[in-house]
Amino acid sequence: MTVKQSLLGFAVLAASSTALAVPVTTNYTAGTAYTTTGLSSFSTGANDMEGLSITAQFSNGTTDTAALNGSGSANGAGWSVSFSGATTFNQPWTVNASNTSGSLIEQLIFSGSSGDTVFDVLGGGEYTPGSANGRAIDNASYSGSTVSDVVATYTNQVSLNGTFFGDLYETLILSFNQGLASNDSFSFVTDTDNSAIEGDIRVDVPEPGTLALLGLGLVGLTAARKRSA
Numbered sequence: 001m002t003v004k005q006s007l008l009g010f011a012v013l014a015a016s017s018t019a020l021a022v023p024v025t026t027n028y029t030a031g032t033a034y035t036t037t038g039l040s041s042f043s044t045g046a047n048d049m050e051g052l053s054i055t056a057q058f059s060n061g062t063t064d065t066a067a068l069n070g071s072g073s074a075n076g077a078g079w080s081v082s083f084s085g086a087t088t089f090n091q092p093w094t095v096n097a098s099n100t101s102g103s104l105i106e107q108l109i110f111s112g113s114s115g116d117t118v119f120d121v122l123g124g125g126e127y128t129p130g131s132a133n134g135r136a137i138d139n140a141s142y143s144g145s146t147v148s149d150v151v152a153t154y155t156n157q158v159s160l161n162g163t164f165f166g167d168l169y170e171t172l173i174l175s176f177n178q179g180l181a182s183n184d185s186f187s188f189v190t191d192t193d194n195s196a197i198e199g200d201i202r203v204d205v206p207e208p209g210t211l212a213l214l215g216l217g218l219v220g221l222t223a224a225r226k227r228s229a
Contacts, residue, residue, distance in 0.1 A: 020142060022140050022150055024150045024188070025152070026151075026152045026154070027151065030156075032155075033204040034204055035202065035203075036158060036202075039128065039130035040130075040194045040196040042193050044088055047071075049112075051068065052068040053065060053111040054066055054081050054108060055108070067114065071084075078098055079100065080095075082096075088191050089191045092188060096184075098183070104181055105179060107173060107175050109174075117194055119171075119172050121135070122134050126165070128165040131168065137190045138188070140188040142186045153175070154172055155171045157169055174186075
């Protein structure tokens with residue numbers, strides 16, 4: 001089941017004299033199950049997220065992917081995403097559309113596992129051990145003429161050794177209802193954590209024993225149906 005929560009972003013006036021608050025609708029979906037064996041830190045900066053993959057989808061049907069470097073910048077063809085703060089918990093990410101060649105950026109897809117990163121969305125004492133409080137998208141603002149509202153979708157939930165606590169996601173998708181055009185920018189806050197071991201955030205594949213039990217269950221169900229036929 002998808003849980004929907006509407007959050008109103010607030011203007012970050014210090015970023016730009018023309019920055020305006022933008023309403024954000026936040027969705028959470030389970031998606032593909034991921035898992036990790038542990039988290040190293042709940043306070044992450046730019047260098048901690050190096051390798052995180054970001055894909056821009058354009059209105060002309062094309063896509064472009066760039067990875068966050070150690071300085072906190074992902075530089076695509078006509079767009080960029082940057083984070084320069086010491087912690088994602090309260091410092092903003094910034095999206096810039098520098099030259100979209102007439103197309104609009106309709107979506108940005110952040111895939112954290114390639115940078116040993118997960119998105120931590122819950123606070124109030126509910127969290128995966130080692131993650132502390134999290135923060136879903138907040139303090140959203142934009143500069144430009146095209147963005148009217150944004151949908152943020154957290155998907156691909158991450159477990160700790162098979163146990164889901166409901167606060168960690170591998171993927172964040174930002175959908176811009178009116179698109180980002182050249183010279184538009186968008187900033188927001190969303191919290192992240194890191195895995196304790198490099199490459200440890202991975203798709204949760206059932207153990208062979210679990211698959212065998214599932215197969216036996218399906219065989220038994222088929223046999224029961226044949227007997228009742």
